[in-house]
Amino acid sequence: MTAAVVTGLGVMAPNGLDVASFWANTRAGRSGLARITRFDPESYPSRIAGEIRDFHAADHLPSRLLPQTDHMTRLSLVAADRALADAAVDPALMPEYDMGVVTASSAGGFEFGHRELHKLWGQGPEYVSAYQSFAWFYAVNTGQISIRHGMRGPSGVLVSEQAGGLDAIASARRHVRDGTPLVVTGAVDGSSCPWGWVAQMSNGRISRADDPRRAYLPFDAAACGYVPGEGGAILILESAEAAAARGRAGGYGTIAGYAATFDPAPGSQRPPTLRRAIELALDDAGLPASAIDVVFADAAGVAELDAVEAEAVRAVFGPCGVPVTAPKTMTGRLAAGGAALDVATALLALADGLIPPTVNVAAAAAEYELDLVLDARPAPLTHALVLARGHGGFNAAMVASRPAANAEEQENRS
Template sequence: MTENAVVTGLGVLAPNGLGTEEFWTSTLKGISGIDRITRYDPSGYPSPLAGEVLTFDAADHLSNRILPQTDRMTQMALAASDWALADAAVDPATVPEFDMGVVTASASGGFEFAQHELQKLWSKGPEYVSAYQSFAWFYAVNTGQISIRHGMRGPSGVLVTDQAGGLDALAHARRHIRKGTGLVMSGGVDASLSPWGLVSQITTGRLSRSTDPERAYAPFDVSADGYVPGEGGAILVLESERGARDRGARIYGTLAGYGATFDPAPGSGRRPGLRRAVELALADAAVTPPDVDVVFADAAGVRTLDRTEAEALAAVFGPHTVPVTAPKTMTGRLYSGAASLDVTAALLAMRDGVVPPTLHVPDQAADCPIALVRDTAREMTVRTALVVARGHGGFNAAMVLRAPDGD
């Protein structure tokens, strides 16, 4: 019998809330963390808005030894891992080190750290570049630092599939659980809002150039013209259901199904792969479309991409049928951190019987035939949720979550 992978701990850093409950309270109230960038003057950039985690001070959570070794994204990931373990009531020192693994997602690596060191290289010379540059920028650094911090020496890895990475990482962690690893920390945290990181994102042509925080990111709206980037994400504790129940752990939900596809080349005439990813996830979870209570959308904020997603959801569930939400309109798109934060929100929706709203969509486009939950949270029973994510370059991922039995 295949072992179920369940979520027992959550650690969150988001632009609208530090910690799981602060994030969730703000999200249900419709409080946005999107505003003008504060860490430097963004007036010279065409996209001046972002979702910054303004209340996070790494020195409050990490030792002076680790701070000079790590990028902001890693500092956030380490804090989130601490909070997730505390939430799961797990002391890693009491668990065999090879029975714990780490799988994270990454989209850009430690861009802020890298920018600072490259500036030293260009302005002062190579002798001024930190030795920590050799790994602080690297895609796998969050996995490595979390595993070192908590003594986790079991199966580990990193998935680099942009926005889809948060789901891909959780799915890979689920594989490890099914193969016998007792506990895996997984999810994604990103923080690439430095000038170098922002310029890299602007080159995609998908960032909104609006200066109005309440209109800049409006997925599925007729005025959608791009998205707002953000930083943060979530780290989750996954365990085997048997092990979690044996130790009396609180279970948020089960990772019940997963599907991933890759879009065909532009101009090929072949269909995008998102619908197929959703269908694969539903089949893997052994559920049918009517079983799904809510969909957490990818919500690209780009008209063509929004239409593609809406058409895929309408084809699977029927037009204007299943409730669809995009709470990332309050945080911006967090790249590798986005999908794991949506999974967290879906699990909390199951726990509390409420679906968070989508903000800033006053005029939903007619070619996006979905039942969008807009402006205010909706109280409803959520037993099964679908989370959808897409990454730049053609990555598609979908994950089905189920509420714990008996809840």
């Protein structure tokens, strides 16, 4: 079966606006969580977020795009540009139907929609931008990336909240396996505006702590909710043959396994299905649990959800059986962008032989029996497991592997 190789990365995160700065800050445990600055948060019970600062879209995009795009779409376009450059891909030199785009989104262009609704209520319908017809839409990032680069191959958008980033990459992998040489995938997401903030707060799980160092503490006995953020990662996924033909054999690594499950309805008395997602992803990768060197946790930061994840990890790997990390403690939970960024982080960790830290957590609660990585830990890494859960019951698990490891295992299987 055709291997799907990641040949390019574009990162937009609260603690780094490119791959190099993001990875340097992540290795060092430098956080991007702080008090909200995009609007006045004083009247809201939650006031800490992972915001992207010092980004000026006009420095990166043509002026014609600015009136028709939301903040998230602008970030997505720049991330896609950088991922393509990182992969040394010039879309103008490729057949347009050989390139697809699959992204994920939880909110679409929420800030754009907030602004235009404000005009509607305050000034009247004639002041609402015509671009509101599509700038708010979940699929707008896919559409704008495909238009900008002339990509007419298989495309789509996945809407499964935090799990969306993994689901999008998996969908891209299916297109690659079905014969599309290159797919732009991943997610950049968030809704840091008053309208989006209220919508996120409605789930009752956002931390109300005012100290950024104490607001998001997954697996800690003092866990009090999570901190939302904005950003994510765009990946270039290619078939191994196409990548090799361009001299990019191996790339950052391969997407070796994936699975998704859906939790039963609350009150059904049926167990959660995250463990099943992990087991199916390992089966898809053809790997035993013992082959996984690190788990990038979903890290809900809510006691009952942390307990479910810890139980699933413990059931598959045994008590303290595998290092577990949550670098999203430096960025916040980025909705669909969070899992895509975790995959990018896992690939960087595999290449560097270093597990990034889970910051601000003093220790994992004893009952979880997790080997939670609190300080950056050098280690030989071959395979990483990334977990993601979306609000409403979505679960996803993905295995990322170093290039050489995947090639060796394919040889062994043959």
